[in-house]
Amino acid sequence: VASGATSVERIGASSVVKMSDITSLSTIERLERAADSGTTVTFVGASMTTDGPIEVSWREIHDDARAVGAALQARGLVPGDHVAILGPTSRDLMTIVRGCWLAGMASMVLPLPMRMGSLDVFIDSTRSRIRHGDAKLVLIDDQLAEFYTAAEGDPPIVPMKSIMPGAPNVPSGDALELPPHDPERLVILQYTSGSTSEPKGVMIPDRVLSANIDACAIAAELTGDDVMVSWLPLYHDMGLVGFLALPMTKGVDLVQAAPQDFLARPGNWMQWLSDYRATATAGPNFSWVLATRALKRMEGLDLSRLTVALSGAEPVDPLAVDAFVAEASRFGFTAGGMFPAFGMAEVAIGGTFPPRHRGLVTDTVDRIVLETQRVAKPVEIQDPDELGLTARQLPLLGRPVPGLEMKVVDPETFEEVPERHVGELLLRGTSVTPGYYKRPDATAALFHEGWLLTGDLAYVLDGELVLCGRIKDVIIVGGRNVFPEDIERAVGPLDGVRAGNVIAFGMEGYKGKESVVVVAEVRVSDTSGDLDAIREHIHHRTLEVCGLPPRDVMLVNPGTLPKTSSGKLQRAKCRDEYLNE
Numbered sequence: 001v002a003s004g005a006t007s008v009e010r011i012g013a014s015s016v017v018k019m020s021d022i023t024s025l026s027t028i029e030r031l032e033r034a035a036d037s038g039t040t041v042t043f044v045g046a047s048m049t050t051d052g053p054i055e056v057s058w059r060e061i062h063d064d065a066r067a068v069g070a071a072l073q074a075r076g077l078v079p080g081d082h083v084a085i086l087g088p089t090s091r092d093l094m095t096i097v098r099g100c101w102l103a104g105m106a107s108m109v110l111p112l113p114m115r116m117g118s119l120d121v122f123i124d125s126t127r128s129r130i131r132h133g134d135a136k137l138v139l140i141d142d143q144l145a146e147f148y149t150a151a152e153g154d155p156p157i158v159p160m161k162s163i164m165p166g167a168p169n170v171p172s173g174d175a176l177e178l179p180p181h182d183p184e185r186l187v188i189l190q191y192t193s194g195s196t197s198e199p200k201g202v203m204i205p206d207r208v209l210s211a212n213i214d215a216c217a218i219a220a221e222l223t224g225d226d227v228m229v230s231w232l233p234l235y236h237d238m239g240l241v242g243f244l245a246l247p248m249t250k251g252v253d254l255v256q257a258a259p260q261d262f263l264a265r266p267g268n269w270m271q272w273l274s275d276y277r278a279t280a281t282a283g284p285n286f287s288w289v290l291a292t293r294a295l296k297r298m299e300g301l302d303l304s305r306l307t308v309a310l311s312g313a314e315p316v317d318p319l320a321v322d323a324f325v326a327e328a329s330r331f332g333f334t335a336g337g338m339f340p341a342f343g344m345a346e347v348a349i350g351g352t353f354p355p356r357h358r359g360l361v362t363d364t365v366d367r368i369v370l371e372t373q374r375v376a377k378p379v380e381i382q383d384p385d386e387l388g389l390t391a392r393q394l395p396l397l398g399r400p401v402p403g404l405e406m407k408v409v410d411p412e413t414f415e416e417v418p419e420r421h422v423g424e425l426l427l428r429g430t431s432v433t434p435g436y437y438k439r440p441d442a443t444a445a446l447f448h449e450g451w452l453l454t455g456d457l458a459y460v461l462d463g464e465l466v467l468c469g470r471i472k473d474v475i476i477v478g479g480r481n482v483f484p485e486d487i488e489r490a491v492g493p494l495d496g497v498r499a500g501n502v503i504a505f506g507m508e509g510y511k512g513k514e515s516v517v518v519v520a521e522v523r524v525s526d527t528s529g530d531l532d533a534i535r536e537h538i539h540h541r542t543l544e545v546c547g548l549p550p551r552d553v554m555l556v557n558p559g560t561l562p563k564t565s566s567g568k569l570q571r572a573k574c575r576d577e578y579l580n581e
Contacts, residue, residue, distance in 0.1 A: 026181040027101050027206050030213075030249035035062035037224075037251025043091055044272055045231070045261030058251060061095055064165050066173025068099025071163040074171055077136055079104030079179035082189055084130045085160070086110045086148060087141030089234050089258040092160050094244060096139060097234070099163075104179035106186035108133050108201075109235040113147075123148060125199075129191045130154065132199045133437060139163065183207035189437055190237055190345045201437035202345045204241075211430035212348035213246050215401035219353035220308055220339075222252065222280070227305075229255040229278040231262040231269055238282060238313050241349040262287070267294035274301040274331070282310035282339075284568075285317050286500045288324045295327040304332030307357055310339040314568055315467065315485050316395045321360045335359040342397040342465055346452055347404065347431040352465045354398035361396045363461055371480040374422040376459050376466065389544055392486065397465045403430035407451070408460055411471060414448055417459075422468055425458040426451040473571050475506030475546070476514050482506075482546045484571060490545045491520060494537050496528030501561055504542070505575045507551065515551035518542055519574055522555045531555055554578065 025033070035058050042055045072083065083100050085107060087093050093109070100107040110129060113122035126148060130138055138157040140148060150157045161167055179185075188204035216222075228247050232239030247254040255276045262269050270291055273281060283291075288311055295301075311321065325335045336359040342351040354361070365376040367390055381391050400406045407416050408423040417423040428451045435443030446453055457468040469483040476482070487504035491497055501521035506514045522534050529537075535553045542550040562570040562577065 025210065026183070027187050027209060027249065028104075028178055028181070030210070031062060031065075031098060031102060034249050034251035035059045039224075039247075039251045039253045041094075041247075041254040041256055042276065043256055045257040045268065047088065047258035047261050048090065048256065056091070058248065061091075061098065061248075063173050064095045065098035065102055066176045067165040067170055068096055068163050069103035069105075070171040070173055070175040070177075071167075071169075072099065072103050072105060072137070073177060074169075074175070075137065075163075077103070077105060079182070080106075080185055081136040082106045082108055082133050082186070084108040084110055084133065084135035084138045084155075086112075086126065086138065086144055087160055088112060088143065088260070089231075089239075089256070090141070091256075092141075092164055093234055094248075094256070095164070096160060097240070097244070098248060101187055102176060102178065104182075104185060106189045108135055108189045108191070109240060110191070111235045112144075112233070119147065127151065127154065129199050129201070133189050133191070133201050181206070183210075184434075188240065188348075190240070192345060200439055200442055202433050203435060203437050204345075204348055204433060208348055208431055208433060209241070209245065211403050212241065212350055212401070213249055215403050215431055216242065216246060216350035216353070217250055219350065219398075219401040220280070221356045222246075222250070224252070226279045226308075227253045227255065227276055229257075229269075229272050229276060229281045231257040231259055231272075232282065233259045236313070237345040237349045238343065242282060242310075242343070265294070266290035267298055270295055270298060270301060270303070270328075270331075273303055273306055277302070277305045279305050280308035280310070281306065282308075282312060284313040285311055285315060285320055289317075289320050289500065292320070292324045292327050295324075295331070298331075301331040303328050303337075304334075306333055307337045308339045309333075309337045310341050312341045312343055315469075316340040316360075316397075317489060318360060318362050318393045318395055319489075321395075325360075340395045340397055342467060344454065346433045346446070346454075347427060348433075350401045350431070351404065351427065352398045352400050352406070354396065354464070362393045363396060363466055364391055364393050366390070367392045367486070368480070370422065370468070371482055374481065376420040376422065376461070389490075394466050394468065396461060397467060399463055399465070400427070400429070401431065404432075405429050406460075406465060408458055419460050419462075422457055422459045424471060425454045425456045425465065425467070427454060428452060473505070475504070475516055477506070477516060477546050477548050478513075480547065482516070487516065487518060487542055487545050488569075490541050491518060491538050494534070494541060496522050496524055496534040497538065498523060498558055501558070501569075503561055503569050503571050503574045505571045505578075507575065507579075515548070516542060516546055517552045517554070517575075517578060518550050519554045519556060519561065519578060521558050521561055523558060554581075 040055050040057050043049045044053045097107045135155050139160045184205050187209045190202040192200045230243035234240045336357040338360045341353050343349045366379045369377040411424040432452050474481050484504040488502040491502045492499040498521040503519045538553045562573040
């Protein structure tokens with residue numbers, strides 16, 4: 001996995017084994033070994049357990065999963081089949097995922113509806129994924145059964161409970177027939193967020209999942225003493241791979257909550273970290289903002305053991321990180337615990353990791369030079385107000401995890417560019433997907449001479465990755481490559497604007513020149529002024545950031561902006577909806 005590396009401590013055990021011994025293990029072998037690690041998963045939160053926290057050994061989960069695998073086989077499913085799973089984060093869902101893998105079947109954990117107003121879209125996109133992914137069976141939670149019913153052409157749909165131990169006709173786990181190891185057999189079919197008409201299922205075969213799990217464990221320096229806490233949705237790669245597959249196959253203690261328990265009260269997350277003396281957790285940037293607000297109202301926590309506070313899945317905002325560190329330090333958290341990382345479904349999850357215990361390190365660059373010359377020229381700033389106007393502060397996201405290589409190239413010529421020059425990030429190595437399921441067109445577009453095209457604009461600094469933005473989102477205004485994140489972050493803190501709920505995009509303007517449109521969710525307050533005042537403030541802040549006035553500023557109600565199932569803003573969809581308006 002890593003050149004020059006000869007050994008690594010096996011997670012959940014005291015022995016030291018050769019790297020080759022770890023990476024040669026199949027997912028099934030890893031699950032079998034981890035079941036005897038003596039570690040546990042503790043279910044917390046009202047959505048997971050109504051009678052208070054429940055601690056269950058991985059062995060018990062494993063034995064239940066064997067029965068699930070046997071039940072799937074009894075229904076005629078065979079190794080290589082795909083099983084769609086539609087349900088909220090729960091012990092049953094986790095057990096079913098493990099059961100699928102033990103039976104040699106690929107799990108397709110489907111996204112849940114973000115808002116009930118989009119129920120028709122949810123049904124259409126779910127059916128599209130189920131059919132495109134050739135699911136042989138759909139397992140559905142009772143809570144969602146009334147929202148999704150079978151239509152002509154659908155595979156059989158059965159309740160999740162019907163294949164769990166104790167249900168009628170569910171065989172014993174002893175009946176499970178473990179399939180022979182096949183490194184190319186799919187373990188996960190992970191559908192990306194996108195249009196319902198053209199779904200893209202990232203194929204994660206056994207060899208890719210195994211390689212990335214090992215790479216993440218090594219890069220994050222995980223040991224048998226770690227305790228991981230997660231509320232992340234299991235239909236998202238960070239939750240499914242980073243905070244379920246990893247502890248489940250490595251035998252690491254896990255504390256599992258549901259997303260709705262975090263969203264209802266973000267302070268729950270901080271309380272779980274304290275109660276279980278967690279060492280590792282993760283969340284997107286917005287979740288750390290919510291946690292910071294919650295911490296202001298909390299007392300008596302102990303966050304001193306938290307040394308992997310991973311921020312990923314969306315751009316890391318240094319100001320948000322600094323605010324969290326300042327508030328969490330009251331409870332023993334140290335700045336070195338922050339862990340800004342890069343990942344994507346196309347490499348299972350982990351792409352680049354910083355050193356553990358280092359914390360956030362940033363590179364402050366001239367924003368105008370970055371936008372006009374695509375060069376990251378370092379600058380020193382005296383006035384914090386310069387950030388976002390004349391300078392950008394960009395996080396260093398570490399080096400590629402073991403087994404991965406990266407390079408930054410000119411997007412047109414594919415020539416590698418020098419350090420501090422911005423281009424497209426390319427990856428290759430053991431963790432890279434073979435492509436998108438039944439999408440040869442999209443797969444061909446994903447690679448160039450064996451390198452994965454990430455679509456991210458980035459540069460390299462001292463061997464570490466620095467991200468600037470997505471190629472498809474860049475707005476060219478007056479000869480400058482304006483990154484929408486800059487506008488969105490500048491507008492977000494304005495009074496009356498809902499932070500994290502602003503989208504900026506470009507569109508053709510006068511004489512074919514591109515101009516900027518800003519759409520913001522707003523809520524009028526006693527101090528914000530009326531809607532006209534809020535619009536005017538957004539107009540001036542956008543002008544400051546990109547040098548030209550926005551073509552339009554549209555104010556919308558809370559909950560209006562389109563987002564992916566994992567909560568990311570959808571700029572392209574927002575642009576389409578704006579044009580339709």
